[in-house]
Amino acid sequence: xxxxxxxxxxxxxxxxxxxxxxxxxxxxxxxxxxxxxxxxxxxxxxxxxxxxxxxxxxxxxxxxxxxxxxxxxxxxxxxxxxxxxxxxxxxxxxxxxxxxx
Amino acid sequence: xxxxxxxxxxxxxxxxxxxxxxxxxxxxxxxxxxxxxxxxxxxxxxxxxxxxxxxxxxxxxxxxxxxxxxxxxxxxxxxxxxxxxxxxxxxxxxxxxxxxxxxxxxxxxxxxxxxxxxxxxxxxxxxxxxxxxxxxxxxxxxxxxxxxxxxxxxxxxxxxxxxxxxxxxxxxxxxxxxxxxxxxxxxx
Numbered sequence: 001x002x003x004x005x006x007x008x009x010x011x012x013x014x015x016x017x018x019x020x021x022x023x024x025x026x027x028x029x030x031x032x033x034x035x036x037x038x039x040x041x042x043x044x045x046x047x048x049x050x051x052x053x054x055x056x057x058x059x060x061x062x063x064x065x066x067x068x069x070x071x072x073x074x075x076x077x078x079x080x081x082x083x084x085x086x087x088x089x090x091x092x093x094x095x096x097x098x099x100x101x
Numbered sequence: 102x103x104x105x106x107x108x109x110x111x112x113x114x115x116x117x118x119x120x121x122x123x124x125x126x127x128x129x130x131x132x133x134x135x136x137x138x139x140x141x142x143x144x145x146x147x148x149x150x151x152x153x154x155x156x157x158x159x160x161x162x163x164x165x166x167x168x169x170x171x172x173x174x175x176x177x178x179x180x181x182x183x184x185x186x187x188x189x190x191x192x193x194x195x196x197x198x199x200x201x202x203x204x205x206x207x208x209x210x211x212x213x214x215x216x217x218x219x220x221x222x223x224x225x226x227x228x229x230x231x232x233x234x235x236x237x238x239x240x241x242x243x244x245x246x247x248x249x250x251x252x253x254x255x256x257x258x259x260x261x262x263x264x265x266x267x268x269x270x271x272x273x274x275x276x277x278x279x280x281x282x283x284x285x286x287x288x289x
Contacts, residue, residue, distance in 0.1 A: 001102060001105040002105070003104050003105050003108045006207070006208070007108065008145070008149075009207045009210070010204075010207060011112050011115075011116075011145075012207075013203050013204055013207055014116055015115065015116065015119055016203065017196075017199075017200045017203070018119045018123055019119070019123070020196060020199060020200070021123055021196060022122065022123030024192055024195075024196060025123070025192075026123070028128070030128060030170075030173075030174070030177060031123075031128070031131060033170075034122055034123075034131055034132070034170075035122075035123055037135060037139075037166065038119050038122065038123070038135070038138070041138075041139065041142050041162075044142070044154075044158075045142060048145065048146050048149050048151045048154055049145075049149060051149075051151065052149040052151065055222055056220055056221060056222065056223070057221045057222075057223060057232055057233065057236045058220050058221055058236075060151050060153075060154050060233060061233075061236060061237065063151075063154055064154065064157065064233075064237070065244060065248055067157060067158070067161050067162070068248040068251070068252060069248075069251070070161075070162075070166065071161055071165060071166060071252065071255070072251055072252050072254070072255030072256075073255075074166050074169055074170070075169065075255040075256060075258065075259035076255050076258045076259060076262070078169060078170070078173040078259070078263070079259040079260075079261070079262030079263040080262055081173065081177075082173060082176045082262070082263045083262050083263065083265070085176055085177055086176070
């Protein structure tokens with residue numbers, strides 16, 4: 001019952017697939033943001049596992065920078081979302097088709 | 102043995118939580134399930150010996166990102182059900198193709214990358230936090246500083262975007278003034 005690198009990579013794939021499903025089937029922008037967080041987290045698991053099994057710290061470094069990018073993405077994205085909601089009263093993706101031909 | 106039990110337990114919990122996040126109709130359920138999933142993911146980092154990463158995961162994701170989402174959700178109407186997109190056959194086809202390619206790539210990757218050697222090998226005899234510090238402040242100093250500037254820019258952008266007209270409080274002013282401001286917001 002030894003846990004190998006493949007176990008972690010398969011788990012990472014499953015979580016990534018769940019995030020992809022969320023990105024594709026959600027209509028609400030806030031829910032889309034949640035799905036993006038899932039994607040970033042699944043990649044972090046993969047990086048940490050590879051870093052552990054190859055004895056290399058580069059994977060953990062990448063995971064740190066991904067966390068930093070996720071934090072700033074949330075700050076800017078949520079600010080834009082609040083602004084949009086104040087203006088239009090809805091954060092559904094279908095409401096944003098202002099350039100429909 | 103302990104590692105295997107912990108891995109399978111937390112894998113099950115994480116997958117369940119994230120599945121709830123992407124399928125539920127209630128925004129609040131999605132938020133709480135996502136926060137729980139983030140905490141469970143930090144358990145994997147602890148199992149893998151990346152203690153510092155696990156602590157950062159809990160502090161940044163559950164402490165900062167989830168709190169930000171919780172505050173942001175006060176602006177939105179979260180009580181009503183989230184409308185779902187009808188999934189089309191093409192989308193299901195694309196999703197399953199992508200997932201299959203990912204799985205194949207994962208099983209091929211260890212074969213292709215047999216001769217990988219550690220670029221920054223783990224230093225023996227010191228804890229994980231010290232190792233992180235040694236690598237982060239020597240090899241990755243410039244990306245670290247760039248990330249700091251990026252976070253500063255994101256903070257300023259967040260304040261500028263969301264903090265508009267926040268110096269006026271609707272609860273502290275008269276009813277008439279508040280009504281006119283609400284009318285203005287509705288018209289603009």
